[in-house]
Amino acid sequence: MSENATALQARALARLETIWDNEQLEAWRVEYIGRKGAVNALFEQISALPHTERGAFGKTANELKLALEAAFNAKIGAIKQIELSKALEAEPLDVTLPGRRPSRGHIHPTIQTLQEIYKIFGEMGFQVYRTRQVETDIMNFQLLNIPPFHPARDNWSTFYVAGSDEKVLLRTHTSPGQIRAMRAAYPNPVRAILPGLCYRYEQVSARYEIQFNQVEGIVVGHNITFGNLKGTLTEFARRMFGERPVRFYGDHFPFTEPSAQMDVRCIICEGRGTDALCKYTGWLEILGSGMVHPQVLRNGGYDPNEWSGFAFGMGPERIAMLKHGITDIRNFWNNDLRFLEQF
Amino acid sequence: MKVPVSWLQDFVDLTLPIPELAEKLTFAGLEVEDIEYIGVPPASNEQDANAKGLVWARDKIFVAQLIEALPHPNADRLKIVRVAYGASAPAEMVTGAPNINVGDSGQKVVLALEGSRLYDGHKEGRVFMTLKKSKIRGVESAAMVCSEKELGLSEEHEGIIILPDDAPVGTPLADYWGDVVLTVKINPNFARAQSVLGVAREVAALTGQRVRLPQTWDTQERGAPETAFVNIEIADARLCPRFAALLIRGVKIKPSPQWLQQRLLRAGMRPINNVVDITNYVMLGYGKPLHAFDYDALIARANGGVPKILVRPARAGEQMQTLDGQLRSFHAHDILVTDARGPVGIGGIMGGSETEVSDATQNVLLESAIFDFISIRRTTAEQKLPSEAATRFGRGIPASQNIAPARVAAALMRDLADGTIEPTLADNYPLPQTTPTIDVTRRDVKRILGIELTLAEMEQLLRALDFAVTAPHADTLRVTPPDYRADVEGTADVLEELVRLYGFEKIPSVLMADALPPLEGNAALEQEQTARAILIEMGLQEIVTYAFTQPAHEARLAPNERAEKIFPLPQRAYVSIENPISAERSALRQTLLPNLLDIAASNLRHTKRVALFEIGSVFLTRHAGETQVGDLPEDASLPLEPRRLALLLTGPRALPTWQTTDVAPFDFYDLKGILEELGAGLHLDELNFAARAHPMLHPGRAAEMRIGAESVGVFGELHPLTREKWALPAQAVLVGEFDLEKILAHTDARFIIQPISRYPAVVQDIALWVDESIEGARVEQLIRQTGGALLRDARLFDVYRGAPLPVGKKSLAYTLTFQALDHVLSDADAGKARDKIVNRLTREIGAELRRSGAG
Numbered sequence A: 001m002s003e004n005a006t007a008l009q010a011r012a013l014a015r016l017e018t019i020w021d022n023e024q025l026e027a028w029r030v031e032y033i034g035r036k037g038a039v040n041a042l043f044e045q046i047s048a049l050p051h052t053e054r055g056a057f058g059k060t061a062n063e064l065k066l067a068l069e070a071a072f073n074a075k076i077g078a079i080k081q082i083e084l085s086k087a088l089e090a091e092p093l094d095v096t097l098p099g100r101r102p103s104r105g106h107i108h109p110t111i112q113t114l115q116e117i118y119k120i121f122g123e124m125g126f127q128v129y130r131t132r133q134v135e136t137d138i139m140n141f142q143l144l145n146i147p148p149f150h151p152a153r154d155n156w157s158t159f160y161v162a163g164s165d166e167k168v169l170l171r172t173h174t175s176p177g178q179i180r181a182m183r184a185a186y187p188n189p190v191r192a193i194l195p196g197l198c199y200r201y202e203q204v205s206a207r208y209e210i211q212f213n214q215v216e217g218i219v220v221g222h223n224i225t226f227g228n229l230k231g232t233l234t235e236f237a238r239r240m241f242g243e244r245p246v247r248f249y250g251d252h253f254p255f256t257e258p259s260a261q262m263d264v265r266c267i268i269c270e271g272r273g274t275d276a277l278c279k280y281t282g283w284l285e286i287l288g289s290g291m292v293h294p295q296v297l298r299n300g301g302y303d304p305n306e307w308s309g310f311a312f313g314m315g316p317e318r319i320a321m322l323k324h325g326i327t328d329i330r331n332f333w334n335n336d337l338r339f340l341e342q343f
Numbered sequence B: 001m002k003v004p005v006s007w008l009q010d011f012v013d014l015t016l017p018i019p020e021l022a023e024k025l026t027f028a029g030l031e032v033e034d035i036e037y038i039g040v041p042p043a044s045n046e047q048d049a050n051a052k053g054l055v056w057a058r059d060k061i062f063v064a065q066l067i068e069a070l071p072h073p074n075a076d077r078l079k080i081v082r083v084a085y086g087a088s089a090p091a092e093m094v095t096g097a098p099n100i101n102v103g104d105s106g107q108k109v110v111l112a113l114e115g116s117r118l119y120d121g122h123k124e125g126r127v128f129m130t131l132k133k134s135k136i137r138g139v140e141s142a143a144m145v146c147s148e149k150e151l152g153l154s155e156e157h158e159g160i161i162i163l164p165d166d167a168p169v170g171t172p173l174a175d176y177w178g179d180v181v182l183t184v185k186i187n188p189n190f191a192r193a194q195s196v197l198g199v200a201r202e203v204a205a206l207t208g209q210r211v212r213l214p215q216t217w218d219t220q221e222r223g224a225p226e227t228a229f230v231n232i233e234i235a236d237a238r239l240c241p242r243f244a245a246l247l248i249r250g251v252k253i254k255p256s257p258q259w260l261q262q263r264l265l266r267a268g269m270r271p272i273n274n275v276v277d278i279t280n281y282v283m284l285g286y287g288k289p290l291h292a293f294d295y296d297a298l299i300a301r302a303n304g305g306v307p308k309i310l311v312r313p314a315r316a317g318e319q320m321q322t323l324d325g326q327l328r329s330f331h332a333h334d335i336l337v338t339d340a341r342g343p344v345g346i347g348g349i350m351g352g353s354e355t356e357v358s359d360a361t362q363n364v365l366l367e368s369a370i371f372d373f374i375s376i377r378r379t380t381a382e383q384k385l386p387s388e389a390a391t392r393f394g395r396g397i398p399a400s401q402n403i404a405p406a407r408v409a410a411a412l413m414r415d416l417a418d419g420t421i422e423p424t425l426a427d428n429y430p431l432p433q434t435t436p437t438i439d440v441t442r443r444d445v446k447r448i449l450g451i452e453l454t455l456a457e458m459e460q461l462l463r464a465l466d467f468a469v470t471a472p473h474a475d476t477l478r479v480t481p482p483d484y485r486a487d488v489e490g491t492a493d494v495l496e497e498l499v500r501l502y503g504f505e506k507i508p509s510v511l512m513a514d515a516l517p518p519l520e521g522n523a524a525l526e527q528e529q530t531a532r533a534i535l536i537e538m539g540l541q542e543i544v545t546y547a548f549t550q551p552a553h554e555a556r557l558a559p560n561e562r563a564e565k566i567f568p569l570p571q572r573a574y575v576s577i578e579n580p581i582s583a584e585r586s587a588l589r590q591t592l593l594p595n596l597l598d599i600a601a602s603n604l605r606h607t608k609r610v611a612l613f614e615i616g617s618v619f620l621t622r623h624a625g626e627t628q629v630g631d632l633p634e635d636a637s638l639p640l641e642p643r644r645l646a647l648l649l650t651g652p653r654a655l656p657t658w659q660t661t662d663v664a665p666f667d668f669y670d671l672k673g674i675l676e677e678l679g680a681g682l683h684l685d686e687l688n689f690a691a692r693a694h695p696m697l698h699p700g701r702a703a704e705m706r707i708g709a710e711s712v713g714v715f716g717e718l719h720p721l722t723r724e725k726w727a728l729p730a731q732a733v734l735v736g737e738f739d740l741e742k743i744l745a746h747t748d749a750r751f752i753i754q755p756i757s758r759y760p761a762v763v764q765d766i767a768l769w770v771d772e773s774i775e776g777a778r779v780e781q782l783i784r785q786t787g788g789a790l791l792r793d794a795r796l797f798d799v800y801r802g803a804p805l806p807v808g809k810k811s812l813a814y815t816l817t818f819q820a821l822d823h824v825l826s827d828a829d830a831g832k833a834r835d836k837i838v839n840r841l842t843r844e845i846g847a848e849l850r851r852s853g854a855g
């Protein structure tokens, strides 16, 4: 009988070797270790044996049962492993096909630049103060040391509003905001940036638009010097354009004195002067600035003998043009999605 | 302004290479915008970028002299010329120049030898060529006598250049005639630099040199108003602080000499005749515009007597023909130069035609005067007569600078026009120039510039700029600007001069150490940024458009003229532009939508899907008593500038891809969903919507967005007739415009969140039949009210019309989620809550429960 058990084990295991799917495995289980399978049939033979042989036979049969069950369990694992491998290999994706892209909107590039400017100056303690676009001649010019017919007016071609008693105009710069910010803040110190749309009567071209944004900045305090102007604006340039040299040189605005232009080293040619962006100078004009003129301080409510301040103005469109290689300012107002969606 | 360096060198020695000098000037506020090299090589570091024009080779192009001109054996028009140029043998060549005749000799010409690089005289524009040996009608020719065009001096190619008689033969042309021309931008505060002399003064100050002035230069000279040849009267000294005249007799009007013409051309002015050229030359060189009268014409007008000049404001309706041939009328603010018969010139702007210098003029009365610069500017603008003279007068010329330049001009008329100068100066000077005295302290320098300068350092800087300086106290300088400057009025001006010369680059950059002002933030701006971010997240593209519009364009929003003018249709008088750039941009917008429609239309030419929004101001003429944030008292009549939000959707929800995507067209509920989500993102608790007919919107597809009971804007599908006016494709265009300030006023940064229950929820679906007239919002409102605290959510998941429902009924199906915060809700309790809801719906709106079950 022991030979029988041995033969059965050999036969069962040999059969199991060839099985690689769950269906045949189940058939094998039923045939050998199922309730009516061969192993149980062997156990049923025990009662027919003499008592002396029963112990040894039972032991052998039990070992056979355990061996086959272990082989069965191992096979389950092996088949699962193979099926998993097969499943993992089935229907691989062409990962180079385009993905499903959600529709994403984009903030207009001018607004993005404005937000960047707000952030940089915000971290230096500047607050954003928005002021009106339709202004009086007094606010836009006269309180900024630009009386009627003054030569400085040549720099600001102006749109006037029809039918107003006193001269009303579309602000030509954000500078009238200096007066408004000072009057709103007095007697506290001022540290504000004034963003917004400005308008100039220009022939529209790749460089000039009749409408554009500006960001004015104004600081008024008890100890504000030209050195602070340089320090603050140099820091702004570093944050906006990265570590690169800046330079300040003489300029003129009727409402600041002394006045200076700030350039940063050209981001294309790095100062070699080999490209049109910097007009072959190696430098890019970024902003105009200066110490607030004593009369303008007075017009804002501050005594120039006790207070001093600096102001500056820059064009976010120009900054965006420099940063992104945009050559035509009209792009900002055409709102072509093919342009806007790149930001 | 163009400044030939050769001219600049009359006044100052140049100690720096041109590019360095240009940079120094730029840094000091006198921006050199361009450097043009004429015949000479540019400084090497600019070669690749900026080299324009021709370099006259020193070993090939020379000043030469004609030895003889012989006839060409085979052509009548051509000549064979032999020229000397300092070499052992003369050069011989063929020329067709019409200004060289057979038999001529002695003229100074420009010779170019074989291998010279020139411009091709026979080609349009500037085309380079290299001179080669060739046979011209059988005669060998290896060199050339050059025209201006061939040398890049002008487009002139009719004849060759004839140089002045004193041109040194054999000198390389580059040394004799080469030049560098600086284009300098003159800011309004640099009125003093509007001349070659003015720039030279700046150069001198920046390089430690002194300027050279003509020997006759005397800014103290005074004369009398009444002389033997003219009497001068001034009606209003403020309008004309000084008027002077010199008489030059016996002038011969002829072309100016070459050198003078050359200087004018290089400075950008056309030569006319010697007398006119001299006045222009002095204006460009010394910054003082002059006017030359035909003295005999003035005498004739005075009936042979001594001319009496009266400078006065124009009388109403007064007229004069100016020398450009136009008959002009004047206003009381125009300054006229008149005599007994009436006006003979507009002060500082243009002379009259009757007294102008002509070829027959023999005696010249040379006017040099100072006029009120504001009046000059006003008249220039009104008469549309911009000129070099008006620009200089319009920036102000100090009265002390009136006589010396006129003396220079008179001397030139003597030398170049054979005139005789009447020594007497006629000069009426009723309003002498005032010279300010300004104190500047070391503390001022420290306080404003942030640097420590000693008095000696300050003094040295200011003396370089010709300031007179004394030191009345230990820490104070008392300074007087030079008489040629009228722009220095106060301490700030002196500080500007100090820092210009000291060097902006030497001031240390220092971050601010002052205490920060109180920080307030800008809530309106921040909320706007939040709204923008939410809209971007939902796939809308932000645009920014023109504030300008045309009223007719905005009127197109309404399908017809009878339409009721309700928000956002324009309701007020336009803020219109007095000087619009075009009819399309003649007023300021009252609504954002027309721009969105324009932008959608232009983009639909290349894409199908458009989803846009704009946040911007509109401009509303203010009604009495209306106010807005930030108003100052004086703003009471300025327009309101409220912020608006407008949205537009059209085309497919997504563009088709290789996968299945929802490409169904945007409809009303897409826009509404965006608004709901915007409301959720801004925590507008009381946001609600209601049907609201609007002329620009499709009937039945129009709604109003409200917060509580307040309407904040309208939206819906664009009316097909309006859509057609924008030539948009026949598909739904969803639009909305909102009062952004009203919306943002309700945002709540401190919103309270709902607690989350740890206990299981019971989900039940109900389907209800209701009358078509019952609005979904009403049903949902009743469900939520009745469900109370146990009802966590009610979600509409189906709307159905048609069989088996009778006509006039619709089926609404909701998933109701019941959940308690503090215990496990039993199915029975949830069932009770549901029944309560159904009963209320049945009672109040006649709803019929058709189906219910576990969700």
Ligand SMILES: [Zn+2]
Binding pocket: A266, A267, A268, A269, A270, A271, A272, A273, A274, A275, A276, A277, A278, A279, A280, A281, A282, A283
């Ligand atoms: Zn560059």
